[in-house]
Structure formats: C-alpha cells, structure tokens
Amino acid sequence: MTDFKSYKVPYELDPEYSKSVAYFSMEFAIHQPLKIYSGGLGFLSGSHLRSAYELKQNLIGIGILWKYGYYDQGRNQDQTLKAEWYEKTYSFLEDTGIKFQVPVHNQPVWVKAWYLPPTTFNSAPLFLLSTDVPENDYLSQTITHRLYDADTAAKIAQTMILGIGGAMLIDHLNFNPEVYHLNEAHALSGAFYLLKKFGSKEELKKRLVFTTHTPEEAGNEKHDYYLLNKMSFFYGHSIEEVQQLTGMTGSVFNHSLAALRFARDANGVSKLHGEVSRRMWGSYPDIPEIQSITNAQNWKYWADKPLYHFMEEGDNVGFDDRKMFLKKRAFELVADQTGKIFDPSILTIVWARRFAAYKRPDLIAQDLARFQELMENSEHPLQIIWAGKPYPMDYGAISVFNSLIHLSKRFDNVAVCVDYELSLSKRLKQASDVWLNNPRVPREASGTSGMSASMNGSVNFSTDDGWICEFAKHGENSFVVPQADYHTLSVQDQDTQDLDHLYEILKNEILPTYYDNKRKWRDIVQTGMHDVRHEFDSNRMADEYYKLMYR
Numbered sequence: 001m002t003d004f005k006s007y008k009v010p011y012e013l014d015p016e017y018s019k020s021v022a023y024f025s026m027e028f029a030i031h032q033p034l035k036i037y038s039g040g041l042g043f044l045s046g047s048h049l050r051s052a053y054e055l056k057q058n059l060i061g062i063g064i065l066w067k068y069g070y071y072d073q074g075r076n077q078d079q080t081l082k083a084e085w086y087e088k089t090y091s092f093l094e095d096t097g098i099k100f101q102v103p104v105h106n107q108p109v110w111v112k113a114w115y116l117p118p119t120t121f122n123s124a125p126l127f128l129l130s131t132d133v134p135e136n137d138y139l140s141q142t143i144t145h146r147l148y149d150a151d152t153a154a155k156i157a158q159t160m161i162l163g164i165g166g167a168m169l170i171d172h173l174n175f176n177p178e179v180y181h182l183n184e185a186h187a188l189s190g191a192f193y194l195l196k197k198f199g200s201k202e203e204l205k206k207r208l209v210f211t212t213h214t215p216e217e218a219g220n221e222k223h224d225y226y227l228l229n230k231m232s233f234f235y236g237h238s239i240e241e242v243q244q245l246t247g248m249t250g251s252v253f254n255h256s257l258a259a260l261r262f263a264r265d266a267n268g269v270s271k272l273h274g275e276v277s278r279r280m281w282g283s284y285p286d287i288p289e290i291q292s293i294t295n296a297q298n299w300k301y302w303a304d305k306p307l308y309h310f311m312e313e314g315d316n317v318g319f320d321d322r323k324m325f326l327k328k329r330a331f332e333l334v335a336d337q338t339g340k341i342f343d344p345s346i347l348t349i350v351w352a353r354r355f356a357a358y359k360r361p362d363l364i365a366q367d368l369a370r371f372q373e374l375m376e377n378s379e380h381p382l383q384i385i386w387a388g389k390p391y392p393m394d395y396g397a398i399s400v401f402n403s404l405i406h407l408s409k410r411f412d413n414v415a416v417c418v419d420y421e422l423s424l425s426k427r428l429k430q431a432s433d434v435w436l437n438n439p440r441v442p443r444e445a446s447g448t449s450g451m452s453a454s455m456n457g458s459v460n461f462s463t464d465d466g467w468i469c470e471f472a473k474h475g476e477n478s479f480v481v482p483q484a485d486y487h488t489l490s491v492q493d494q495d496t497q498d499l500d501h502l503y504e505i506l507k508n509e510i511l512p513t514y515y516d517n518k519r520k521w522r523d524i525v526q527t528g529m530h531d532v533r534h535e536f537d538s539n540r541m542a543d544e545y546y547k548l549m550y551r
Helices: 040-054 138-144 152-173 189-198 201-205 225-230 239-246 255-262 271-281 305-313 316-338 368-375 395-408 422-431 449-454 491-516 518-533 538-549
Strands: 021-024 059-064 072-075 081-084 094-104 107-116 126-130 179-183 208-211 222-224 252-254 265-268 290-292 347-352 382-387 414-417 434-437 459-463 478-481
Touching (some): 021 040, 021 152, 040 059, 040 179, 040 538, 059 152, 081 395, 094 152, 107 138, 126 152, 138 152, 152 189, 152 225, 179 189, 179 538, 189 201, 189 255, 201 255, 208 255, 222 225, 225 239, 265 271, 271 290, 305 316, 305 518, 316 414, 316 422, 347 422, 347 491, 368 382, 368 491, 382 395, 382 422, 395 414, 422 449, 449 459, 449 518, 459 491, 478 491, 491 518
Parallel strands (some): 021 179, 179 208, 265 290, 347 382, 347 434, 434 459, 459 478
Antiparallel strands (some): 094 107, 107 126, 222 252
C-alpha cells in the first residue's frame, strides 16, 4: 500500500528532472480503460505524463475522476449520434484514504482522492478527485459526474474542485512542489488558495506557470465577478482584492488573463500559437513573455514499432505488408460499426478528431457534385472515414456529424464511426493513408492528432496551421494546403479557396502518387515517420518544460 502521508514520486528520479512539479489538467487520456478525457487537451496531458514517467521526472498529475466520463457516443435508430452517460468504475485506482472539504457556494463539499500508480499504465503518478461520496448531498455529488458540464455553475464548481481541491490535496500529501503548472486556466481557483498559503502575489508568482492551449473565444473563459464570488471561487478574497491583484476592473473576470498575471512563465503550444498568443495578449500589461513549447505525442505509446523496424531495416516488402495488415485489421472495426468492408489496397482518407466548427469536419464534402465525382472515380478509387466527438451540447457540430452519417448512406466507400477514444484513434491512424486536417488558419493552436498518425505510417494532408508549420515539407513528408488570405477574405471565401486547393492537391498530387508511383509514396510516408520521431515525441516536450518553464 502506498504511503500518502509524505508523498514522494515512487521511482528513482533523473537528477536533471529533480525539481518537484504538480501538473493540473481537467482531463488526462492515459489509456483506454480510464475514460476521463474529451479530446486534444487530454491526449496531450496523457502523453505528458507518459513521458514524465519515461524520463523519470519528479512530476505528479492532478485531475478529476469523472464518474460518467465525457460521454459515451452511441447511435439513434437511424444511426445518428446519441450521447449517453454510463457510470464508470475502476478497480485499478487506489483509495488514498484522503478526504477533505472544499468550500463551494459557502458550503463545505467533501472531496475524496484516488490514485493511479505509475506502474499501472506507465505514467507519472496521477491523483484524481471526486465529490461522489455519501457525505455530500446529491447536488454536490454531481460536481464530478460529467466532464465539462453544460451548466455554468456546475462547470465553475468543477474548476474549483480541480484548483482549490488540487492545491489542498497537495498539502495533504505533503508533496510541496516547487512548481504548480496549470495546463489551461481550469485550475485557476487554486491560485487563490495558494495566495493565502504563500502570503503574497510575489511569492505565488515564483511558483506558478501557465500553458494556454487555444486562441478560441470559448476556450478562454470569462465569468461574472459576482457569480464567482458567490460560489467561493476566490477562496475568501473580496472582489475588490481580486480586482487589485489581477488588474481587472468591471464586472467580468477573464480566467486566462488572470492566469497570465499570476504566472511567472507562460507558453503557447506551437511556434505559430506562441505568435498568435503574443498578439492576442500583447496589449495587456503585467503578463510574462509567452514562449512556445510545441505539443507532442508519446512515440512509445502511439507508434507502430514493426512499421519502424521494417523502415529502419530497409525492408520495403515487410513495410508495405505491415501497413496493409494494419489497414485490414482496422477495417474490421469499421465493418463492425457500419456494415461496410473497406479494401486495404485503396487509398483511405481519415478525418478524426474533436468535432468543432473551426476544424471544418465536412469541408471536403461541401461541394456535393465534386465530392460525388471524387468518390465515384474508378481509376483512382478512394475511401473516407470520419470519426470524432462533438461536445454533447454543441448542436451545430452534432448536426454536421449527423449530416455526414446521412451522406455515408449514399456511398459504400464512406463511413462514420462512433466512440472516438484512444483505442479507435490508434486504429484509425493505422487505417489511414492520408490524415486529413483542415482547420481555419490560425485557429488550431497545435492539433496533435497528425503526429500519432505519422507514427503509424499515415501522410498528413493539412491546412498550414498549428504544429504542421514546423513539420511539413510539401510533397516530401506531407501535403499542405497553401494559406488563403485569412485577414481580408470572408469565412465563406476562405472555405471556397481552401476547398479548391484541397481538391487540386488530392487529384493532381496525392492520388496519382499513391496509385502510379508506389516508391515515391512510400518515401513520403517514411520521411514523415522519420521527421515526427524525435522532434514531435513528447519526451522532447517534457524535457523542454523542465528547461524553459520549470527552471
């Protein structure tokens, strides 16, 4: 049994990474059985914890044990999306025996801490908080039921359990981290607890670092001061004190801006996103220089090792055979879900990630006549698979998802899969020859799904956004849609221009290369696998956080 009275990371530390860090995140995608994540933020923090374990860093994760996860993505009778919530139980989590109270709405709410040991899934130690205990009334129990609850007050309460609760837990563990790392501003309430603990903003600033993940308005939350105060978000600090501490007057509290003003160091998650963030926040005084540490994915977890082995041995027959096997195996899952048996010899495009409007899931299908011509081309046949989870209350994104389901009924070579989680994500990356990614530039902060796609022998085909700007060499390791004039063109004209370029590249470069020049296609695939291997492995990222942010 683990001793939690004076917690130390339970493995021998690399002296280079001995500084103690507590890493707060609303979601962690550690492994398929632990369903406490929704999308990219979770995939990223999961890879970060895996790399922290591989590098033997002195880092612990603080998250929440979501009783119903994000949601289970099922289907209605007509195959359209159905959001369902099922209770999850995990026998592999340890009960720490730690229970304490967090004030929410001036009422004490009991919080219980669970523990995921490093050896279970090869990740840094992870502590998960839950309010689902019998000591709480039903409303308090529901705080940790659904990740990103749609109710505003519930969502604020969730961030308080993560922030204030997480900071309290660290004291109960007697871990005493030298650095508190907020992965997004969700855990910001913890800063108000730490202000009381350390006595001043100056002392807090010595210890707090902040990662911003999105230029999207919805990702940088703002709430009414009076609502936050009423909910005890400021942990006993008056509105006047908070306004003085954050330099934010008026009635609106901006969580990301407050996090920047409390942090000694901050970063964006790609070089481009660093630039976008500096422009976005540059006019605000009293914030640190926003650096960039490009997101990455854990190679050891994601990559298909036999594929890399054949590439390194120069065994082209073995390499091609392995990729064909990966596609065939993944197509079994597609057939099971959709009743469609795909052909592994046919070029397969996959679009799979979180469904959000700016990511334009249905861009390739927006011109139906062109799409039909593309899908019915017998000389250069094509298969397309879509998957991804819209936010369950994002009815616009759900409508797009359902429109693609209806579209798939018209074509035998189009499929839409549900329950896009870690396992399906890996299989679809292995199923794909082309990983399609077409967000509106510059709205994708990083977009890491293409990294793990490359690690499984897929070629990135993307608009020039996020991490792609640092990775892509068009026609050598990927294919890139040239940037439209995103500053002067209307959104509709941007979409039209990007769509035209997308079709041109697909018809004139990707399809002919795949079918008529197998050797060149293999070279492009392998160059991508080689280029993604170290630069976009999360071990590089976890190392950079220690060198640039935790120093």
